[in-house]
Amino acid sequence: MLEENGNGTGKNGKEVGLLERVKAGVKEDVQSLKTDLPAKAKEQVEGLKDPTKTQVYTSIFRHKHDDTPRNRALGVLSNVFLHLHPAKINRDAVRYSFTWGMGGITFFLFLILTYTGVLLMFYYHPTKVQAFRDVLYLEHDVPFGKILRNMHRWAAHLMIIAVWLHMFRVFLTGSYKKPREFNWNVGVILLVLTLLLSFTGYLLPDDQLGFWAVTVGTNMARATPLLGHEGPFGKMLGMTPYNDVRFGLLGGSIVDANALLRSYIWHCIGIPLVAITFMAVHFWRVRKDGGISGPAPVMLESEADKRRT
């Protein structure tokens, strides 16, 4: 290769000339290595002293990190996760005593549940034969399987409590009031979805606890007015155990394999998708409705009607 490329300047001469030229070229290359390599190495070390200036860093973080108000704002705005938040908020809104942080905790728990849930799905088969065994398998075989299941379960319970407290706080601070009426409704739907998520997950270990909890729960559906075979007017509308709303929920007249599968799919795909959609709306509306409601300045009785008009 070298022989062919290196003779661009001269014409195809004798072998001796070619050899000399090659020798000269190689010498030059060696010389360049001797002088350039230390210089470039030094340059490289210098560059690494400030990692924030590297191309890799700047490609990830779009702005500087120093404590200027601009950068603080950009830190939030340019981050896909953090830009749920505005750049600046009411100074008292950071007070925990006001917000209780329950909305955030709920969301955080939802994330934990998603991660642990996905991992659990690796080991779980929603069939009558496998389900219970898989849970035993998780408990005894899977590395960290037991803590994984425990975290999933307790995070779910914690999430329900957090959701209730969130609603409680929102009500107590009157945060549902104009212009946030709609977002309150979205919140109510999310509350229902949270309960349904937990409820559908209850059946999955296929043990006595889950089985009977779900049996008790779904037995009420029998009595749905009009749509349940034991509900008011159900019989008149031709409802039987095999075509009523409970049958639809369970995929059968008893809690069995189909119910397990339905539960599983609602729990892992159906409800989470719906919930994520509503959560997106919920968060979006928080921003669009003017951030969190407070802490707002107190209003006086006398001002109430004034403002209304």
Added chain:
Amino acid sequence: MDWRQLWEIVSAPDNVPIVGMIPLLVFYIYLAWKQARANDELVAELETNPALAKTHHRKSWPFRPGWQKEVHVWPFLLRIEFLAAIIVTIILMVWSITLSAPLEEPSNPNLTMNPAKAPWYFLGLQEMLVYFDPWIAGVVMPTLIIIGLMVIPYIDTNPLGSGYYTWKQRKFAIGTFLFGFIVLWVAMIIIGTFIRGPGWQWFWPGQTWDHNRLIYEVNRDLPDLFGITSNLAKGIFGAIVVGGFYLIGGFVVHALFRRYNPKDYRRMSLLQYSIMIFFLLTMVALPAKMLLRLALNIKYVWITPWFNV
């Protein structure tokens, strides 16, 4: 006092969240109450001092001119959020390590659990089954609860108390909500978890859950009390009683509401007002029915061939 029984109930893994929720609720109510009182005092002061009202920053927290009215989310909010996330993680992990999620016997449709309980967050509904037929307790009630929650922003016309804790400005709204949430929901859950034993019988805390306990209880229907025997008459009688409850109750509510909450009364449209009265009365109907049942052993008020109330 059967401490062992008590401990068995309290330490059941799935009951631990409820046990945890009670102090949590107390703490947050205290937190809300503290701020509400501070705000109410501030309002009272400002009401008497219009001059101050004009200049005051109108929050119970201290404020000094020159302080930022708004702060950056990064870092002032995020650092709290992040801290909260860490603390939740710690709590969750410790909980998961120390307490295992329950896993009982494999499901067995032939062996009924006694008591067979729904997941704890639905125990309020299960408790209602004692007082109402499943179609009310399991279907109508939950639906009404959801709808009721959703209509709150639309019937609460009080512009005060938006974005801050207060009691004096929203006595009626907060009172009603506390009644609904604490008494009708949380208390019912606690009853369902800790009080209801085998056969869904009432066991005081510390009383042994005796599976063989038998209780003699004869429940009558309200029409029987008045010696009404014919079905038609029963239906008509029940309709009158129920209708009467809503009519007379509505009138009483109107009389009280108009008197003690004239501002809201004035602000509300006819639709808002009637919806509010309907939900309020329905809410009151629950404890009323409980009272009838527990005190007078009355099972049904309204008996028709299709449904019973």
Added chain:
Amino acid sequence: MPEKPIPEDDPIVSKSYALHYLVAMVLLLGTLFWALSDEYWIQRPWKGYQQEWKHRYVAFLKSAKSESAKSEKEIEQNPEYQQLLQNYQQAYDSARPRRDAIQIQLNNLNAEILAVQSVFTDRRAYVNALNYKIETDSSASGKESKQKELEKYKQKTATVKYPDGHKQDYTYDQLEAAYNHLRDQRTQLSAELGDILKPVADANTKMATYISEHMVDLTPAQIDGLRKKTEDWDPKIVQINVADANIVDRCESCHMGAREPLKLTAVALTPKGQKKPDEYAQAFVSHPEPGLLRVHDPDKFGCSPCHQGNGRATTSIEKAHGNYEHWLWPLFPKENAEAGCQTCHSADMFLASGEVGATISEGKDLFRQKGCMGCHRYEGYDKEPEDLNSISQQIKQLEQERAQNIKQAGYLMKQADAAATNEEANRLNEKAIALRVANSKVDARVQQLDFQSHSLMQDMKKVGPNLKDIRLKLNRDWIPVWLKKPTDFRPTTKMPNFRLNARQIQAISAFIWQSALTDPLPRQKPGNAEHGQELFETRGCLACHSIGEGDQMQGGAFAANLTRVGEKDNYDYLVRWVHNARERTRPYCPYEKKDIGPEDYAKKGLPYVFDLAHSQCPNDGHELQVQNMTVMPSLRLTVSDAQDIASYLITQKKQEPSAYPDASYMEDPALKEEGRKWVRHFGCAGCHEIAGFEDEGRIGTELTAEGSKPIERLDFALFTEPAQRGGKDPIAVQEDLQRLPDGPATGPWYDHKGFFEHKLAEPNVYDKGKIKSETEVLRMPNPHLTNQEIRSLTTFLLGSQESSLPASYQYRPADTRRDIQEGWWVVKKYNCMGCHQFIPGQPTTLMGMARYQDPDWKEQLPPKLLTEGARVDPEWLQRFLANPALSTTDTDRNGVRSYLKVRMPTFSFSDNELRKLVRFFQAMSQQPMPYIPEQVPTLSAKEIDMARSLFSSNAAPCLKCHATGDPQHDKNATAPNFLLAKERLKPDWVERWIVEPQAISPGTSMPSGLFRQENGHWVFAGPTPASFQGYGQDHTKLLVDYIFQLTPEEQRRVSAAMGKNRATSQLRPEAGNEKRAGRSGAIHTGGTH
């Protein structure tokens, strides 16, 4: 309103969260490590076990090795071993020179091969590449030119440099040849080396084999292997995974020693200085019954199918053993471990493997013995009534079919008569004929079913006596006293205590009294009680019955204790009973559901005779129950013997029968109806035959799967909480409390074991404190069991579970093992083990009795049946079992062992049971069925002479002990008559028997040492006449052939001659000299002993 002064700096902005974060992060890190350690150690306690195991087992192996080395050394001292060693040395020495030479040659050869190979492979690669080019070249000229190139290349020489330095040039072909030659040489040499070393290796193997054969334990080398394995062990889950059966058992993750080849005890694995074996030592012991594991390979069966527990769990002992609330299959307690057998062996009646099986077998037996099955259905028990029921259903159906066919045929024939054409008529007639033929088949089928029901009727037994006979049998006034509390009268009775009140007793006694038969009973002459006692004690009655109370009691527990029988029984009835217990007062027709009397027979003009040969109902031709449904057999006693025994028994009393208070109310018809109600209520018909209750169903719950009933379904009633938490035992009656196998409860007993044990100790314990009416209180009577019996029954019930294992795990063999399985049911049913030993070491009732401790009486014990199937011809056995007298006329005797006082009874086995028993014995001795008798060669006159000389030899006087049929001679006989041998015995067995009888029936009177091995043949140990000179066959064979051809005349001749011989030898004075000669001979041959 701020109370405090407002700070200068904005707290919201200025407040530092550094400390908060620090604390939070530390905590987070802490929990993270906690989670990790939890995962690594706390949730995996078996790791600690395995570490400990390594230490302890290595220490144990060290000490085991030194012992093993010691015993190895001892064995090496053995001359036999020394001989082997010498052989080895010799072989080694003789092989060495040649071996060394070959080795050197081989080394050289290898080097040369290597040298040639490197050149050759290179050139071969080139040739192969060129060949490929030639093959793929498309042009002929190209091929040709390349071919030439190849030839040229092959001709070119290459130089090979040999290791010794010399070089040689080869063409390609030469090179190839040289290479192959060298390799052939190497192959030859290697083969030769192998041949030379083979004797050495063989000698070496022999030494190793000798050591391993003579070592009881492992050899030091094997122990070293174990130690290495243990030391190199990395902690990991050890699991048995049987996917087909969904068995995942990780028990061996902690129980590391379970399957080790050495016997590990808890003490041996306790570290020095520790007094008691700790948790680890307990866990590491080897399985107590390695023999059991050989049959039940753990790799196929796992652990949990037998022991239960949560095989997958590894997080804690409680979890792994399944001893927590929500695990449905907790580990069987150690004392009930045999419950696990029932998982697969529910169809077996008797289980024994090593020391395992006694408890569960007793439980299985008790369930039948104590009459549990009278009230509780249990799959496999007491099948006869169900089978009979289904047969009678079938018969009814078939009879309907027959009637239908007749009707149809008549109709068809009528139509045929009126048919328009002949063809039509013929067609219809054909149809009618077909129906009549079909009826004939129906008749055949009915006949078959009747035959089956004949067998079944014969097999059907009741635990208690037939109450239809009580008017004939019992002292009336005694009945209410008995009913009050049977154990008061007879502490060991099977009849349980029913807790009846006075009214119930009166009503029940009145009912059974009034519903009993009143047929007349023949009067019997009084007998000789003294003779009766002797017969009673020696004929074998005591194998089942017992007599005497408390310490004085002797005999078996299978049947009633007869100590006070004189107070209750009627002498006439007793004679009939002793003479033949199966004799019924009236036959019972299950079809008509009534007892058939003489009037029914008279109606048809038939004689009033009913027995197994005359078992058809005179009214409808169906099978009758012609026997009492008792397992008590007939001892074939003469009537006078029966009278003697009955006379003796009637003297057995503590008080006079007349001393019982008058119970004439039993004659009051008014009480009868109430009595009927109570008899039905208490399920008396489960164990007794009672008029009007013949088809009564069982009143108790089915127990087949009682062990897997959810604990919630077991009603602990008011004792649920006390059982869950422990506390005072609810049983207050001291007598019942003592029945609990583990004593009064000290801790919680809320489990199946606790429930069963309490229920069995005091059945109505769960009624305690409950308010219940007379009919609501628990009916189950108190079976007054001992605590060992309760343990056995509890074990049986605990194991009675629905198995989650695949059906193939159920032990339902289709081969001869099935014969064994079925046979045990019959053997246990008739208490054959009361007299006979079936498996080595099994005690019999008679064996344990004081009388049979005397050496002379020991010979009077019934024969051991350890190899019965190999001993006797099955067809003969069937005949013998049907009629042990082996005679239809002379029945007052034993057919085979006429010298025994104890009598093999006639059990009147049904054909069904006979078949089962015969097959059982054959299968137990691994004999093929059907048996094809070996043809015994006919002996020549000379051979007969020789054989006779052995047979009558002074050194083995066969006829001295064996019976001949001559009463004078047989007085002293202690062995059966040879004339029976031909029909009865299998020749191969007889040969084994005469060589070493002690190995077949330990303790037999037949001595060993009659023959000795000489040049691979069995020769007679005593002196042989000259005619034996040069006889090269087995003397044993000769003798057996002779015995199988023995005729009565020959036997008489020999017997007579022997007497004479003796007389002459007696006169010989030089016997003393011979004696000495014999002695000196002993010294020479003594070494072989």
Added chain:
Amino acid sequence: MLGFIALICLALLAACSKKENTNESQGTSPTAENPPTQTSQPIDSSTAATVSGTVTYGGTAPKNAKIDMSQDPGCKGDNMAETIVAKDGKLANVFVYVKDGIGNRTFDTPKDSVTIEQKGCQYHPHVLGVMVGQNIEIRNDDPTTHNIHPTPKDNREWNESQPPKAPALEKTFTREEIMLPIKCNQHPWMRMYLNVVKTPFFAITGADGKYEIKGLPPGDYTLAFVQEKLGEQDQKITLAAKDSKTVDAGFKAQ
């Protein structure tokens, strides 16, 4: 094989530091003297005590029946039943041994054999004592075939035929057992009793009812007198050093 046994014996001998093998076993003599040879705790022969005495029989001794041996012409001579052999109130064939009190001392098995002779269709002696593991030589001096059939409780049962002139049988018993019956199936009257004990401290009363046990170390003992028919009597004795005690026993007619 024999060499091997000898080798082991040698090894054992070498292993025992103190060895006084003066055991002149006279199993057949009525008063067997078996000076102790023990390994665990040496007995100082200078302090050893002796027990001796007489066993008496109260009441008239039953006359022993003559046995009818006509069944086998090979049996000759007189043969009396030996169930109770008493003369002048002195009881023979009583086995006397130290039942309890030896503690955990162990004793070497005597190397000498004891002999059982079958002569005149009778066993000689009628009662015999041996130590555990001691070799027993059984000889048949009759012109008829015998078989030897011990029916033990705690030892292994066997039954071997011994034709006339056959070599002697050599047998050992490995477990302690008192009054182990030995019989011959061909001659039902033949019966003897073997006593297998762990210690050398035993004796059998002679025709004069006398016995003597020597070499006992001082201590408390239970002395048992066993007769095949009359059963066992125990006596507690205390022996001082060099004591020479007389312990008599008396059986009553039943």
